[in-house]
Each structure stands twice: as structure tokens, then as C-alpha cells.
Amino acid sequence: MFSLRENIVRDYAEYVKSFLKIRDESIARFVQEKLDAGELWPDALVQLNPAYEYGPSINDLVSRGLLHPLCKEIFHGFRLYQHQYQAIEVALRRENYVVTTGTGSGKSMTYLIPIIDHVLKHNPEDGRVRAIIVYPMNAFINSQLNAIDSLAKSFNERNPGTQFPITYNRYTGQESDEEKRSIRENPPHILLTNYVMLELMLTRPEERPFVDRTFTALEFLVFDELHTYRGRQGADVALLIRRLRERCGNPDLIHIGTSATMITGGNLSDQQQVVASVARKIFGVDVKPENIITETLKPVFSISYTRQQLAAAVLGPLPQNEAEFLQSPLAAWIERTFGLEEIGGYLKRRVPITLQEGAARLAAETGIEIETCARRLQDMLLFGSKIKLPDGNPLFAFKLHQFISQGGSVYATLETKAKRQLTLVAQHYAPDGQKLLFPLVFCRECGQEYYLVELHAQEKRVIPRPPETGATSEEAEDGYLLLDEEGIWTDDLDLLPENWFNITNRGEKRLKREYQPFVPRRLFIQPDGIIVEEPGADNVPCWFLPRPFLLCLTCGEVYTRRNRNEFRKLAHLSSEGRSTATTLLSISAITNIRRRNLFPENAQKLLSFTDNRQDASLQAGHFNDFVEVALLRSSIYKALEENQALDHTNIAMKVTDALALDQAAYAREVGTYGSLARRNREILEALIEYRIYEDLRRGWRVVQPNLEQCGLLRIDYDGLEDLAGITSPGRTIRSWPNLHQKYGLRPSMPF
Known part of the structure; x- marks a missing residue:
């Protein structure tokens, strides 16, 4: 687990660093030190899931007459946690409640058991909706549906010839028309849906069987992940709940909410008061503070130890079995440091800390080096994760929370290079409160830094301009400042690009009117x-360049006025967007899991969550594009390895051979022989040929430089040397560098 994290972060760090081209040595050194220190990818937080206090079994509740006898068969052998039992008690009192317990604590059972018990006690043969369970995402609905399917399957296997007495179904809007019609005609006892679909149910006459008092017998309304409904969305959901309660005609509807977390800080009573207040606003009914059900935790280790015994456990051999592990002072220390803390007699989860922070605490207690403590903590956490508790959960069920921050900007004061202050923290002033801090961007070609500024000419001042924003007033002018101590630029107009000038009939150069505003202006x-007005010891000479950026004053790279995308010209601290970062991290995770064979093959998967459907669609498209580009480039590389050199006559054929796609992967109608097979192949070759040249063309892929830019192939031009040597009277055609020479790349293969 720890090595997987290190490999993923290393892969991402290498990608981010590959785009850093900074000309100034002091800035480059500052950024490198910050990245090496993990400024954008700090150490992962270690969270140890503690054990839960057990309550009575389902059989106990059935024998006490609290639950219907069939619950014993449906939840066969199920042992309740204390918080699950508390939720059932509140539901039996027909009161509203919210369950705020950790992930993996069985929150779904806190409402499924009361709902199923109620249906069994009140005419289960009556096929009307008794409970609507609302989830924030359809993925949760599918997961819950699978869980109920497992209950039903297990019940039917233990009771041959008996049908599972509870009906249930999902209704999310993604079902076919036939499936929707069938569900409407045969409403289930338990309906799983999302809040958008629930809103539509109140407006569609054909869906009245789910919500209308004439048809439904609604007793339970459950909102899973209640903390996701906040702000405007929370207000919409609150009004939706009130309309549903009025529509179903049941003023005593039981409202249930669940959440892994809703508030931190304060004692238990304070937290219950706050959550109850939020729940009352959302549900519009009374929710008692004592009905805010929290997790009841218990320590696994009860042993006591001395400082010397703890140190011996750190330096001694690892436990060899479960019995030795349960008697280890270090294991008990880990539970108390990463898992549990006691506040006012109440056990609660500890706030996650990094492994290094834990190692520092252990080193302070034992006097052993931090590196030794860190290694031993890793070994103990991994060993403990393999030991199973009676409920089947690992003894040390720990998680690593890795936060990846997108690089923003480097900020610098407008002083000489020897004196200027640098930081990665976005702020307006340096610590002295007098000097302004400006965001920096870097020329993608040479790495020259430019200050982002707003020029207020009438007020004779410049102020910092946040990246990708415009001027704050009409009088201000957006632009860039080049700090010029070395005399990089002068007022000589001959230094400006040729295309900025017209040539008169008398052969004189005249600056075009449209380029006059873009001539660099000297400022102090x-x-x-x-x-x-004048240079001095307390000011620096600068050149102001208006936006859009048309000319790098250091390397001479020229851009047209039509190219207004500054991102392609100037880089910030990191060039990747959120979608690119997600794709890279995901692919690195899957690759490292498979390479190291850390999990069974069917578990080598990754689940990615996004904010909404639009973002999910965008990310899916980004994944597909990334894989498509990677396949094409790897096929070009493989074809070059096999053939050493390719030209326009055979590159499409050889790359298609290297790609080795089955027809079913690209052809709607697969041909096994004859003209259809040849036609499919010809069409694929034509597409591959187009994509090869389109990919090699330097286009929009700033974050995916092509193979030539990466130095993985070299492009030569047939007859170029001969052409370059042709002379005419008074003129010689001079050769120009190939792209790989221009960018200082090391070519590895000819193309």
C-alpha cells in the first residue's frame, strides 16, 4: 500500500516536472526544492478505522418481540453493531433520526431492517410503496440493489419454495420504457431512486403510484449521504421533501438520514445539537438531538506497557502470528495514535495524521530514530491489515488519503533577482506588507519569467493580475512585465518581428498600425x-508587453494576434488540468497495481467519483482520448523498432500492423475474407495515416507533446541537404534546424 502510493506520486511528479522550463536559476532551484518537499503532493494521511461496539443479534430482537420472526431468516446470523441497534429502537418508536457513522459501519442496515420489519408486520402482500430511499448517485443505488439482491438470494436458498417476501426496485430514469411501465404497474415495497427522479415523480401523472396518497402507503423516506445536500441544492431538496410529505398524505412519515460525517469538533452533545438542527431544516420536521446516532467504538487492545517495552517492540522482531500481535505494545500504541481518542469519556476517531508525524511521536516516546520508527509502523500496519476480526473486518483497516494539489503560480516581488522574494502561496503582499507579490508565468520555449500585471497608466502604477483574469477597470491594461537587469531588450525597432512591418515603395520599414500598441514599453x-521616471536604487528596469502575448523578448518566439490562447504560450507552475491529472493518476494506479500484483485480478480496479454527470462525461472522454493517443504512439514506436525507418509510402501500413486490432474493434461489419476484409483494412489504414500526421503536427496538445518533441523519433526530409545547398545570383538558401534541434531534444529513432 505504501509503496503503491510512492509509485503513483513519483509518476505524477515526473510528469509535472517534465513541463518545468525555468530560465532563472534561483527560481528553478526554489521550485525544485518546494516540489521535492512535496508542496503539491504532501505525505498521505493515515486513517485507522476503529472497531465498533457490538449490540444484540437479530435473533435476540426477534425473541424479544421487537422484530418480525421472518427477519431472523432474512438477516440470518446477522450481529448488530450498537449504533444499528439504536437506530432500530428509534424507528420502532416511529421517530425521525440521522445516523452519522463511518464508512463500512453498515449504515444501510440502520434503515433496511426497520423498513423490512414494518413491511412484514403490515400486509406484505399489499404491493404498495412503503419506503423511498434517495441516493445522491446512481452508483450508490446499484450498490444497494446488489446488497438487497444478496439478502434475497440467501433467503431463497435457505427456504426452498419460498419467495422473498419483500419487493424492491430502482427507478432512476435510466431504465427502458418497458421496465418503467412494469415498475409503475407493480410498485415495489422499497423504491430506490435519486432526488432528481423523485422531483419528476411529483409532476408526472403516470408515476402517481409511487407518491400519491391514493395509491401509496409511504411510511419511510430515507436520504443517504445527507451531507451532500447543501447550499442551493439543499434548499431544493428541503422543499422537495415537504411537497412529497404533503402529496403522500402521511404527516407521520418517518424521515431518516445517513452520513459518514456532518460535523467535527466539540463534544458529542454539541455535535448532536448541530446535526439535529441541520436535519430539521432539510426534513422540515422535528429531529431530536438524542436521535442523532453516532458510532460506538471500542478498543481492540487493552494492554498496558512501559516506555522500555514500547521501544523493545520497535527494535525487536515483528509479531509472527495473531496472538503475538494482540499482545504487542506497538500495536496498542498504533491504535491509540492513529485510531482512537477519548474525549469526555466518549471514544471517537482520531483526526488522521501522516505516517511521518506518527513516526515523530513514536520517536519522541522511545528515543529511536524517526526513519526506524516509520519503517516499523509501515510493517505493523500492513501486518495488522491481514489479521481478521470475528466480523471478518481487518484488525487494522487503514486508509491512505493522498491529496494532490494542482500547481498554481510562483509569486515574486518586483525587485532585483538577488533581492526578490519568492513564494507559492497566493497573496497580495510580501510579509513586510509593503512589497507587492506578482504571479509569474514562463515562456514555453525558453523559460523566461514574466510578471502578470495590470498597468494603470494614469495612476502610474502596476498591480498584480491573477492568472486567467482580465483587468478590474476600463482604465487598466492587462499585460506582462519582463524584469530586465541584463539588458535583454532595447528600443531598437529592428529587433521586432518582420511581419510587424510594411515595406514602402522606397524600401523603408514602417510599423503596422495594428502592432503599434504591442511594442514593448520601458518602465522603472x-x-x-x-x-x-528615472532608474534608481529602489526600482528595477522592466519592459511592459500588452496582452495578448505576441513576442518573447528573450528567445524571440513570435505569435500571431489570432492566437489568443495564452496557455499555449506561457506556462504556470504546472500545465496539466484537472482531467489530465485524474487520468494520469488513475492510469498510474492501475499500472502499478497490476505490475506489482498487489490485489487479485478481479480487484485490480479503480473507482473515480466526479461532481456531476457533465464532469463524468468529460472525464470519460478524456480517458478515451488519452488511451487512443497512447495506442497510436506506441504503435508508431513499435513499427519503428521493427523497421528502423519509415516513409510516407509505408508508415500507415506498418503502424496498422503494429496496432494489431481485431476487425471487431473498428468495423461495424466484420469481414473474415474477401473484399469486405480488404475494405475494412484499407479504411483503417487511411484513418491511421491521417491520425499519424495529425498527431505529429504540433497542435493543441500542450500536455501531451508528440513523439518528436519528446525525442523519441527523428524526422528527416528527403533531399533537404541538396535543396539547402542551391544557390542563385547574390543569394544562398540557408538551412534551418529541425524541430528536434530547435527544442534541444535528443532523437532516438529516424522516421
């Missing part, structure tokens, strides 16, 4: 942004 600026 103080650290507080004030523009002064």
Missing part, C-alpha cells in the same frame, strides 16, 4: 508597484 517600477 518600485517594489510597491509605483512607476517612476
Whole structure:
């Protein structure tokens, strides 16, 4: 687990660093130090899931007459946690409640058991909706449906010839028309849906059997992951609940909410008060603070130990079996440090800390080096995760929470390079409160840094401009500042690009009118942004370039006015977007899991959550594009390995051979022989040929440089040397560098 995290972070760090081209050595060194220190990918937080206190079994509740006898068969051998038992007690009192317990605590059983018990006690043969369970995402609905399917299957296997007495179904809008019609005609006892679909049910006459008082017998309304409904969405859901309660005609409807977390801080009573207040606003009914059900935790280890015994456990051999592990002072220390803490006699989860922080605490208690403590903590956590508790859960069920931050900007004061202050923290002023901090961007070609500024000419000052934003007033002018101590640029117009000029009939160069505003302007600026007339010890010479960026004053790279995408010209600290970062991290995770064979093959998967359907669709498309580009480039590389050199006559054929796709992967109508097979192949070759040249063309893929830019192939031009040597009277055609020479790449293969 820990090595997997390290490999993923290393892969991502290498990708991010590969885009960093910073000309100034001091800035480059500052950024490298920050990245090496994990500024964008800090150490992972270790969260140890504690054990839950057990309550009575389902059989106990049946024997006490609290639950219907069939519950014993449906939840066969099920042992309740204390918080599950508390929820059942509240439901039997027909009161509203909210369950706020951790992931994996069986929150779904806190409402499924009361709902199923109620249906069994009140005419289960009556096929009307008794409970609507609302989930924030359809993925949760599918997961819950599978869980109920397992209950039904297990019940039917133990009771041959008996049908599972509870009906249930999902109704999310993604079902076929026939499936929807069947569900409407035969409403289930338990309806699983999302809040958008529930809203539509109140407006569609054909869906009245789910919500209308004439048809339904609604007794339970459950909102899973209640904490997701906040802000405007929370207000919409709150009004939806009130309309549903009025529509179903049951003023005593039981409202149930679940959440892994809703508030932290304060004692248990304070937390219950706050959650109850939120629940009352959402549900519009009374929710008692004592009906806010929290997890009841218990320590696994009850042994006591001395400082010397703890140190001996750190330096000694690892436990060899479960019995030795349960008697280990270090294992008990880990549970108390990463898992549990006692506040006012109440056990609660500890706030996650990093492994290094835990190692530092252990080192302080034992006097042993931090590195030794960190290694031993890793070994103990991994060993403990393999030991199973009686409920089947690992003894040390721990998680690593890795946060990846997208690199923003480097901020610098407007001073000489020897004196300027640098930071990665977005702020307006340096710590002294007088000097302004400006975001920096870097030329993608040479790495020259430019300050992002707003120029207020009338006020004779510049102020920082946040990246990708415009001027705050009409009088201000967006642009960039080049700090020029070395005399990089001068006022000589001959240094400007040729296409900025017209040639008159007399052969004179005249600057085009449309380019006159973009001529660099010399300014002398103080650290507080004030523009002064003359150079001095308290100001620096700068050149102001208006936006859009048309010319790098250091390397001479020229852009047209039509190219207004500054991202392609100037880089921030990192170039990747959120979708690219997600794709890279996901692919790295899957690759490292498979490479190291950490999990069974059927578990080598990754689940990615996004904010909404639009983001999910965007991310899915990004995955597909990334894989498509990777397949094409790997096929080009493989074809070059096999053939050493390719040209326009055979590259499409050889790359298609290397790609080795089955016809079913690209052809709607598969041909096994004859003209159809040949036609499919010809069409694929034509597509591959187009995609090869389209990919090699330097286009929009700033974050996916092509093979030539990466130095993985070299492109030569047939007859170029001969052409370059042709002379004409008074003129010689001079050769120009290939792209790989221009960008300083090391070619590895000819193309």
C-alpha cells in the first residue's frame, strides 16, 4: 500500500516536472526544492478505522418481540453493531433520526431492517410503496440493489419454495420504457431512486403510484449521504421533501438520514445539537438531538506497557502470528495514535495524521530514530491489515488519503533577482506588507519569467493580475512585465518581428498600425508597484508587453494576434488540468497495481467519483482520448523498432500492423475474407495515416507533446541537404534546424 502510493506520486511528479522550463536559476532551484518537499503532493494521511461496539443479534430482537420472526431468516446470523441497534429502537418508536457513522459501519442496515420489519408486520402482500430511499448517485443505488439482491438470494436458498417476501426496485430514469411501465404497474415495497427522479415523480401523472396518497402507503423516506445536500441544492431538496410529505398524505412519515460525517469538533452533545438542527431544516420536521446516532467504538487492545517495552517492540522482531500481535505494545500504541481518542469519556476517531508525524511521536516516546520508527509502523500496519476480526473486518483497516494539489503560480516581488522574494502561496503582499507579490508565468520555449500585471497608466502604477483574469477597470491594461537587469531588450525597432512591418515603395520599414500598441514599453517600477521616471536604487528596469502575448523578448518566439490562447504560450507552475491529472493518476494506479500484483485480478480496479454527470462525461472522454493517443504512439514506436525507418509510402501500413486490432474493434461489419476484409483494412489504414500526421503536427496538445518533441523519433526530409545547398545570383538558401534541434531534444529513432 505504501509503496503503491510512492509509485503513483513519483509518476505524477515526473510528469509535472517534465513541463518545468525555468530560465532563472534561483527560481528553478526554489521550485525544485518546494516540489521535492512535496508542496503539491504532501505525505498521505493515515486513517485507522476503529472497531465498533457490538449490540444484540437479530435473533435476540426477534425473541424479544421487537422484530418480525421472518427477519431472523432474512438477516440470518446477522450481529448488530450498537449504533444499528439504536437506530432500530428509534424507528420502532416511529421517530425521525440521522445516523452519522463511518464508512463500512453498515449504515444501510440502520434503515433496511426497520423498513423490512414494518413491511412484514403490515400486509406484505399489499404491493404498495412503503419506503423511498434517495441516493445522491446512481452508483450508490446499484450498490444497494446488489446488497438487497444478496439478502434475497440467501433467503431463497435457505427456504426452498419460498419467495422473498419483500419487493424492491430502482427507478432512476435510466431504465427502458418497458421496465418503467412494469415498475409503475407493480410498485415495489422499497423504491430506490435519486432526488432528481423523485422531483419528476411529483409532476408526472403516470408515476402517481409511487407518491400519491391514493395509491401509496409511504411510511419511510430515507436520504443517504445527507451531507451532500447543501447550499442551493439543499434548499431544493428541503422543499422537495415537504411537497412529497404533503402529496403522500402521511404527516407521520418517518424521515431518516445517513452520513459518514456532518460535523467535527466539540463534544458529542454539541455535535448532536448541530446535526439535529441541520436535519430539521432539510426534513422540515422535528429531529431530536438524542436521535442523532453516532458510532460506538471500542478498543481492540487493552494492554498496558512501559516506555522500555514500547521501544523493545520497535527494535525487536515483528509479531509472527495473531496472538503475538494482540499482545504487542506497538500495536496498542498504533491504535491509540492513529485510531482512537477519548474525549469526555466518549471514544471517537482520531483526526488522521501522516505516517511521518506518527513516526515523530513514536520517536519522541522511545528515543529511536524517526526513519526506524516509520519503517516499523509501515510493517505493523500492513501486518495488522491481514489479521481478521470475528466480523471478518481487518484488525487494522487503514486508509491512505493522498491529496494532490494542482500547481498554481510562483509569486515574486518586483525587485532585483538577488533581492526578490519568492513564494507559492497566493497573496497580495510580501510579509513586510509593503512589497507587492506578482504571479509569474514562463515562456514555453525558453523559460523566461514574466510578471502578470495590470498597468494603470494614469495612476502610474502596476498591480498584480491573477492568472486567467482580465483587468478590474476600463482604465487598466492587462499585460506582462519582463524584469530586465541584463539588458535583454532595447528600443531598437529592428529587433521586432518582420511581419510587424510594411515595406514602402522606397524600401523603408514602417510599423503596422495594428502592432503599434504591442511594442514593448520601458518602465522603472518600485517594489510597491509605483512607476517612476528615472532608474534608481529602489526600482528595477522592466519592459511592459500588452496582452495578448505576441513576442518573447528573450528567445524571440513570435505569435500571431489570432492566437489568443495564452496557455499555449506561457506556462504556470504546472500545465496539466484537472482531467489530465485524474487520468494520469488513475492510469498510474492501475499500472502499478497490476505490475506489482498487489490485489487479485478481479480487484485490480479503480473507482473515480466526479461532481456531476457533465464532469463524468468529460472525464470519460478524456480517458478515451488519452488511451487512443497512447495506442497510436506506441504503435508508431513499435513499427519503428521493427523497421528502423519509415516513409510516407509505408508508415500507415506498418503502424496498422503494429496496432494489431481485431476487425471487431473498428468495423461495424466484420469481414473474415474477401473484399469486405480488404475494405475494412484499407479504411483503417487511411484513418491511421491521417491520425499519424495529425498527431505529429504540433497542435493543441500542450500536455501531451508528440513523439518528436519528446525525442523519441527523428524526422528527416528527403533531399533537404541538396535543396539547402542551391544557390542563385547574390543569394544562398540557408538551412534551418529541425524541430528536434530547435527544442534541444535528443532523437532516438529516424522516421
